[in-house]
Amino acid sequence: MSRIGKKPIAIPNGVQVTVSGQTVTVKGPKGQLAWTVADEIEVKQEEGQIVLSVRGEGPRAQAMWGLSRTLVNNMIVGVTQGYERTLELVGVGY
Structure with a gap:
């Protein structure tokens, strides 16, 4: 049994989830x-x-x-908080 897969995913306020067959929107x-x-x-x-x-x-x-549960959870995080990556450039190498 998957430890991650068996956990339910909470739907936060302001998020609409539609399950149509095998497609999750x-x-x-x-x-x-x-x-x-x-x-x-x-x-x-x-x-x-x-x-x-x-x-x-x-x-x-x-x-x-487990993979499916994680990906659906990441979709919810993406539409609520978004993702941000900070890139730091140091010097030019000369």
């Missing part, structure tokens, strides 16, 4: 993201949270379960 103040989940994974939206469960058995299904 997340819309928030910073944009919209969509992703198609693997066939081994089932996605359900219930009471302000998203729950992922595994359909098949085997190591690939378990790995996809």
Whole structure:
């Protein structure tokens, strides 16, 4: 059993999540993201949270379960907070 995959994902205020078959669409103040989940994974939206469960058995299904949960959570973070990378340039090398 995946330790990461079994945790539900809370949906914050201001974020709309739509589950249509295997496609998860997340819309928030910073944009919209969509992703198609693997066939081994089932996605359900219930009471302000998203729950992922595994359909098949085997190591690939378990790995996809944790990966899918992490990617959907990252989508929610991306549309609410966004991502920022600070790059520091030091000298020119001469």
